[in-house]
Amino acid sequence: MQLTLDQATGLCRMAALGAGANEEATQSLVASIIAAEAEGLSAVGLSHFIDYLEAIQDGRIDGNADPVVTRPALAVYLSDARGGLAHTGFDRTIDDLASGKLFGVAIFSQKNAYTCGALGYFTGRLAGQGLVSFAATNGxxxxxxxxSVKPVYCTNPMSFAAPAADGPPLIIDQSSSATAFVNIRKAAEDGKKIPEGWALDASGNPTTDPAAAMKGAMLAFGGQRGANIALMVEVLAAGISGANWSIDAPWFSGGPDSPGTGLFVLAVEPKLLDPDFERRMKAQLDRLRRRYGVHIPGRARAEAAEKATARGFDVPKAVVQRISEFAERYSA
Structure with a gap:
């Protein structure tokens, strides 16, 4: 089914409210979901939105949580999501993170949240304010x-973004695993095999069966080096904030408990160091792309979002129907 951005936003808004979220949580969540879908990130777009709706309904997300944001230092913001969304506390703080323009750097650290979906949504918005940023989260x-052959970390994604003059920002958003968990889950739903090197089964043997992989463990990209990065992300996201370590986090799609995950965001004002940073960034990215054929992360997302703004996007009918079931509760 083809939906315009306005149609999708309206449907998702009614669905989140129908699931039991308040207006603030609804606005934060829907904005992130629509952005992901518009940018072509369908695995963390409307299909993943269903996970949020079911989690709100079942209590894994407190749709009425009131995050508590404290300021332990001038440019450090600590958020307790209190079992709610990862997005709400960040949305309340994003303008304050622009204090990086004054202090040079600012930090946002959060605990007790549901998983945050597309991590580049957070860094990309800071890049839109002229800040270079790095983010890490767990689950x-x-x-x-x-x-090890047993799961001990989440996919532990990290994201990096930097503004460039007169064009889209550079946005790198990738997991520490060989692929995202939602890709393995989708392969299982579609009855397709997964590539070798993505996962182990419950006995610790390599597998191309996504169902077996979901009962076993995913593998880090680059072997030991990727696993070390996952550990680094874990320390930044969960260690510093006081969030659940991944091994202690309740599952995000079952049961009544929040996974209680963490989020770490660092924002840097580059123009304090080089007032010409954004122009130089644009020139360097253009040179890498045009002369050397380098793929620049972020461009495709921006182009997809522009097309979606003009034409909307296609969504599987089953996804629209499931979201509509929640929306009907609100209209009723």
């Missing part, structure tokens, strides 16, 4: 550590 354990 329930699905990824084997270095030397």
């Amino acid at each position: 329930p354990a699905v990824l084997a550590g270095s030397g």
Whole structure:
């Protein structure tokens, strides 16, 4: 089914309210979901929105949570999501993170939240304010550590974004795992095999069966090096904030408990160091792309979002129907 951005936003808004979220949580969540879908990130777009709706309905997300944001230092913001969304506390703080323009750097750290979906949504918005940013987050354990065959980390994604003059920002958004968990889940739903090197089964053997992979453990990209990065992300996201370590986090799609995950965001004002940063960034990205054929992350997302704004996007009918079931509760 083809939906315009306005149609999708309206439908999702009614669905989130129908599931039991308040207006603030609804606005924060829907904005992130529509942005992901518009940018072509369908795995964390409307299909993933259903996970949020079911989590609100079942209590894994408190749709009325009131995040508590404290300021332990001038440019450090600590948010307790209190079992709610990861987005709400960040949305309340994003303008304050622009204090990086004054202090040079600002930090946002959060605990007790549901998983945050597309991590580049957070860094990309800071890049839109002229800030270079880095983000890290964790979730329930699905990824084997270095030397282990049991899951001890989440896919533990990280994202980096930097503004460039007169064009889209650079946005790197990638997991520490060989692929995202939602890709394995989708392969299982579609009855397709997964590539070798993505996962182990419950006995610790390599597998191309996504169903077996979901009962076993995912593998880090680059072997030990990727697993070390997952550990680094874990420390930044969960260690510093006081959030659940991945191995202690309740599962995000079952049961009544929040996974209680963490989020770390660092924002840097580059123009304090080089007033000409954005122009130089644009020139460097253009040179890498045009002369050397380098893929620049972020361009495709921006182009997809522009097309979606003009034409809307296609969504599987089953996804629209499931979201509509929640929306009907609100209209009723």
